[in-house]
Amino acid sequence: MKKLKLEHILPIGVAVLLPPINVLSHQQDWTFSGEEGLDRWFISTVILWADWYFLFWILKVRFPYKIMLTIISMAVFAIIVASLVHPFLPNTFGEVWFRNDLVFKILAASLLLFLIQYALSSTQKVGKLALEKEQAITESYKSRLMALRTRVDPHFLYNTLNTLRVLVRKKDPNAENFVMNLSQFYRLTLRSRTSVTTTLQEELVTMDAYLFLMNQRMPGNMYFNKNIDDNWFNYHLPTMSLQILIENCLKHNRISSSEPLDINLFVSKKGKLVCTNTLQPKISVIEKSGYGLQNIEKVYELLRVKEGMTIDKTETQFKVTLQLLEDEYINRRR
Known part of the structure; x- marks a missing residue:
């Protein structure tokens, strides 16, 4: 006009x-x-x-x-x-x-x-x-992200089904909840795979389903603390970010009953989502899946957000900080 x-x-x-x-x-x-x-x-x-x-x-x-x-x-x-x-x-x-x-x-x-x-x-x-x-760049990024999301991690699927088999064999009362969370996890993942960003609330729901599955595989080996006010629920961040953060913690650290992994998730005073975990790296080299922290960074680049993701590492802690985005900013980029 x-x-x-x-x-x-x-x-x-x-x-x-x-x-x-x-x-x-x-x-x-x-x-x-x-x-x-x-x-x-x-x-x-x-x-x-x-x-x-x-x-x-x-x-x-x-x-x-x-x-x-x-x-x-x-x-x-x-x-x-x-x-x-x-x-x-x-x-x-x-x-x-x-x-x-x-x-x-x-x-x-x-x-x-x-x-x-x-x-x-x-x-x-x-x-x-x-x-x-x-x-063109946006569509290229979207196509690449969709291609990555449609890949099912064979190790994750195999381990999840193996855990389900054990629960069913033991007639564990959590077997039904495990199936429900597995179904919800894939339903939410497939529903959001075409979106570059999702709300923090939607990401938390998907993450909770994912954490339930992981806790059944490693009971008592992981402690997760979440402290997020619901005022931040409508803010956006790259799709599947929280799952990637948790997956990154589990994949690169030793986890056992003697060395439990502590993960903390909270929103800082500056309006940034912070994920920290105790640093206890594995000795063996982990094969890269091609879909990790770098892809989160690429989404922020796509949205023209400078320093959307920052990583800080000390001898005892690994911290990833993600910029939360308001609805107005997301609408301007569409």
Whole structure:
């Protein structure tokens, strides 16, 4: 809507303001005061307004030898307009030399208007190309993220099904809850896989289902503490971020009854989600799955969020900080 208003206001503004600017810059011996001056101003404004849309049409039409034909068209336009307008000008403009001078002035004005329109057109094209490039990058990231999310980690699936088999064999009362949480986890994961971001509340629900599954596999070996006020629930963060954070903790640290893993999740005073865990790295090298902390960082890059994720590591603690995003910011990026 703003663009449409500018396209209508700009030619009128140029047509109205250019004549008095021309008078002041050339210090002509006449002004726009009085009825005769207003007539000159009105005629000049109409000519410039018509010239603007004539040039606007030329810029839109595609034809060979465009530059040469544009110059010829401007010259023809100037001659025709000068011939049509000359009889209606005040008597002081009745001389033949003024008609030639009028042709020259219209031609000069046409060139100026053409340069203005060409600059605006070039700016719009550059902006359009930049937008298309950004959209292409966005779609590329989305495609890559979707491809990664559709992969089912075979180790996770195998271990989960093996845990379920053990629970069923032992007739454990948690077997039904295990199946329900497994179903909920995959349902939520599949539902959100097409979204670049999800709300913190949705992420917490998915994370709770994931933690239940992990606690059944490693009972008593992991202690999780969550301290998040519900005021932050509607804020956004990259999809599956919390699962990735927990998975990263479990994958890279030793976990046993003698070395339980402590994980803490909270929101800082600066409005950032913080996940910390005790650092007790495994000795063996962990094979990378291709979908970890780096992918969270890529989503923040996609959303043009600087330092969306930061990592701090000490001898005893590993900390990941994620920037929470408001709805307004997410809507602007869509």
